[in-house]
Amino acid sequence: MQRLTLHEDRFSGNAYKVRLTASLIDVKIHESIQYEISKGGTRTPDFLSKINANGRIPVLQVGSDKYLPESNAACYYLATGSRLIPSDPWKHAQVLQWMFFEQSFVEPTIGTLRYWFKRTGEDNFSQEQQVVSSSKRESAETALQVMDAHLATRDFFVDEEMTLADAVLYAYVHLAPEAGLDLARWANVHAWCRRISNHSGFVSMDYRESEET
Amino acid sequence: MQRLTLHEDRFSGNAYKVRLTASLIDVKIHESIQYEISKGGTRTPDFLSKINANGRIPVLQVGSDKYLPESNAACYYLATGSRLIPSDPWKHAQVLQWMFFEQSFVEPTIGTLRYWFKRTGEDNFSQEQQVVSSSKRESAETALQVMDAHLATRDFFVDEEMTLADAVLYAYVHLAPEAGLDLARWANVHAWCRRISNHSGFVSMDYRESEET
Numbered sequence: 202m203q204r205l206t207l208h209e210d211r212f213s214g215n216a217y218k219v220r221l222t223a224s225l226i227d228v229k230i231h232e233s234i235q236y237e238i239s240k241g242g243t244r245t246p247d248f249l250s251k252i253n254a255n256g257r258i259p260v261l262q263v264g265s266d267k268y269l270p271e272s273n274a275a276c277y278y279l280a281t282g283s284r285l286i287p288s289d290p291w292k293h294a295q296v297l298q299w300m301f302f303e304q305s306f307v308e309p310t311i312g313t314l315r316y317w318f319k320r321t322g323e324d325n326f327s328q329e330q331q332v333v334s335s336s337k338r339e340s341a342e343t344a345l346q347v348m349d350a351h352l353a354t355r356d357f358f359v360d361e362e363m364t365l366a367d368a369v370l371y372a373y374v375h376l377a378p379e380a381g382l383d384l385a386r387w388a389n390v391h392a393w394c395r396r397i398s399n400h401s402g403f404v405s406m407d408y409r410e411s412e413e414t
Numbered sequence: 415m416q417r418l419t420l421h422e423d424r425f426s427g428n429a430y431k432v433r434l435t436a437s438l439i440d441v442k443i444h445e446s447i448q449y450e451i452s453k454g455g456t457r458t459p460d461f462l463s464k465i466n467a468n469g470r471i472p473v474l475q476v477g478s479d480k481y482l483p484e485s486n487a488a489c490y491y492l493a494t495g496s497r498l499i500p501s502d503p504w505k506h507a508q509v510l511q512w513m514f515f516e517q518s519f520v521e522p523t524i525g526t527l528r529y530w531f532k533r534t535g536e537d538n539f540s541q542e543q544q545v546v547s548s549s550k551r552e553s554a555e556t557a558l559q560v561m562d563a564h565l566a567t568r569d570f571f572v573d574e575e576m577t578l579a580d581a582v583l584y585a586y587v588h589l590a591p592e593a594g595l596d597l598a599r600w601a602n603v604h605a606w607c608r609r610i611s612n613h614s615g616f617v618s619m620d621y622r623e624s625e626e627t
Contacts (some may be wrong), residue, residue, distance in 0.1 A: 207535075221559040254564065255515070255560050266505065270511055276512050278510075293494075298482060300514075301484040301513075305521075309518075309522065333542060333546060344468075
């Protein structure tokens, strides 16, 4: 594989997805370039024209001039041909199902709530954040309930072994406590989190509270 | 391919994605089962236990007992092996990039606004809808701007021919006027919409105002 550079913010669960995926399949990310989203680092003219016109990280850079935004697309690219992506068409479809579920029902709920709680702080919430946070919390609880019921009869989301669906879901699900959600309420999800964190190739998120703004 | 049943609401752009994809590659959907989201048809115990625990349509049913929620996963499943999914790994990665972009920045902005305008009606907006609709509008405009700039030098999103990325993006982008956004402001997006609608295998959305609640 060509030289891999990850344009990221270590605080971002989406960036962690890419690091976790790479670690699980023993792929080396050669360089990390850090941005502080809250300080506009991903909205500079240079970033927008060269790295991602949508002004977001993470972006996986492959070689010197190929840039891939969207964390789940980056994870899939890295995991292509690995055991994380089943070759059976129906299992493959279910991996994508849970990856799109993650982008629609986990990242915008748990991920956004966590960002607001940790980076904005509840005392500084705008009117919109005040109004929206309770419905995001309800949606996060619904998503956790759906996942918990699914995991009642399974160790992993799609197959008997871990797939890419588990890796991308884990990134924000394991951060639910930082969004004010106690994972002990969803025992199957809680057990699944422990299962992932004990999996060979696992890497933890590695950001420290002290690094936060 | 096994017998295909689409659990859907004809009003849904997500359901249209699946119909458009099937039409483009000449795959027949044998049966359509209609639900009215606004009347709770997708939240019945039977639907939740059998079809989708997340209570959402569309769901692609394959054969008698396999159910695939998440429209973009269903589209990918149908299009596997077709010309809509490039075999080149980098092009494939970009198709997924735009499919995840669609789920994160198009469906929750244009799609949700359109649903609110058409099904709730601006006069009946809740406090949350009033507060959120203006930021959703801004996010929709940003997404359209990103797409417009991308299409300045290209006929389609990833390749010289249409891919699955174009099909899934078209579903809600072409409905932007129903979300109060005039596509004439984004000339490249506007021209791309015409290009899609003239493409061989294209099928229009086929819902009539008179069918709405």
